[in-house]
Amino acid sequence: MRRRDFITLLGGAATWPLAAHAQQAGKVYRVGLVFFAGTVSMLNGPEPVHAPARAFVQGLRALGYVEGQNLILERRAAEGRIERLGDIVADLVRLQVDVIVTVSTPTAQAAKAVTSTVPIVMATSADPVGDGIVQSLARPGGNITGLSLAIGPEIEAKRLELLGEMLPGVSRVAFLGSKEDWESPSGKSVRTAALALGMTLMLAEHTPNQYTDAFTLIGRARSEALFVAWGPTSFVNRGLIVEFATRERLPSTFFFREPVELGGLMSYGVSPADNLRRAAGYVDKILKGAKPADLPIEQPTKFELVINLKTAKVLGVPVPNTLLAQADDVIE
Numbered sequence: 001m002r003r004r005d006f007i008t009l010l011g012g013a014a015t016w017p018l019a020a021h022a023q024q025a026g027k028v029y030r031v032g033l034v035f036f037a038g039t040v041s042m043l044n045g046p047e048p049v050h051a052p053a054r055a056f057v058q059g060l061r062a063l064g065y066v067e068g069q070n071l072i073l074e075r076r077a078a079e080g081r082i083e084r085l086g087d088i089v090a091d092l093v094r095l096q097v098d099v100i101v102t103v104s105t106p107t108a109q110a111a112k113a114v115t116s117t118v119p120i121v122m123a124t125s126a127d128p129v130g131d132g133i134v135q136s137l138a139r140p141g142g143n144i145t146g147l148s149l150a151i152g153p154e155i156e157a158k159r160l161e162l163l164g165e166m167l168p169g170v171s172r173v174a175f176l177g178s179k180e181d182w183e184s185p186s187g188k189s190v191r192t193a194a195l196a197l198g199m200t201l202m203l204a205e206h207t208p209n210q211y212t213d214a215f216t217l218i219g220r221a222r223s224e225a226l227f228v229a230w231g232p233t234s235f236v237n238r239g240l241i242v243e244f245a246t247r248e249r250l251p252s253t254f255f256f257r258e259p260v261e262l263g264g265l266m267s268y269g270v271s272p273a274d275n276l277r278r279a280a281g282y283v284d285k286i287l288k289g290a291k292p293a294d295l296p297i298e299q300p301t302k303f304e305l306v307i308n309l310k311t312a313k314v315l316g317v318p319v320p321n322t323l324l325a326q327a328d329d330v331i332e
Contacts (some may be wrong), residue, residue, distance in 0.1 A: 032092035036104035055273035059280025080236035083108035122146030123279035153189035177229025230255030
């Protein structure tokens, strides 16, 4: 090859990465973000007040996606009303979003029912295989992938053990959940742990968004502590549950940290914010050409113990130093 031709070829090759970058920079991606709970006002802005939403926005930003430059983020919230989810997803499909990110199992199920072509990233899901959302964790198939909250029922038993460590000698604990929660593998794990710990665990059954009878039963039974089953319903109604626990002076334990920030005593479980941050990575891969069917479902990697020290003082509960040493966050 002649020297002049070689230099010309070399010069052209040097511009390829720049051209590719310019092409990518010129593309504006539209991503839908759908929460089952909360309000859109909590999700808005470059630094949303809603911690998981903020983690997602920050995760995208770290990967080079900036609103107003190469990203339009369509934020939606069903405010705990499951009947709204289908319409919300359908609206995003009409807007021709490139990816839909769902937060909660009902949201993922609604998205699956609406579209089989738009890529869907589950930021949180309870049991995506058991719930019929994907074929398997290793090879989801279809247009859905993402992350699961589930790591096995043992984590709920661990949560009860931590409550027992917080309250030595506690014997009567109310299990606030649905009949399905009680009969689920997680519920059975908690019941087995209660027997081993010498606790009497009583089901305080509620229906979606109706807690009056359950609260009345807990009061009549003179329960000494409150174990709140995890799931979207308890998360949506966390304010109501914390208000009840505060009024009745009941030490309470939750799966997510948000109720503890409102005044619940403690929580132990998966970090939704970490899941949302990791979901940004899935979005990035899909926008770069990956197919959801080929991206394995990931399980949680970060768990956190959160204790509200202020609530403990109001309840007169001395927090053991062993728990304080384990805590990922202490709210004072």
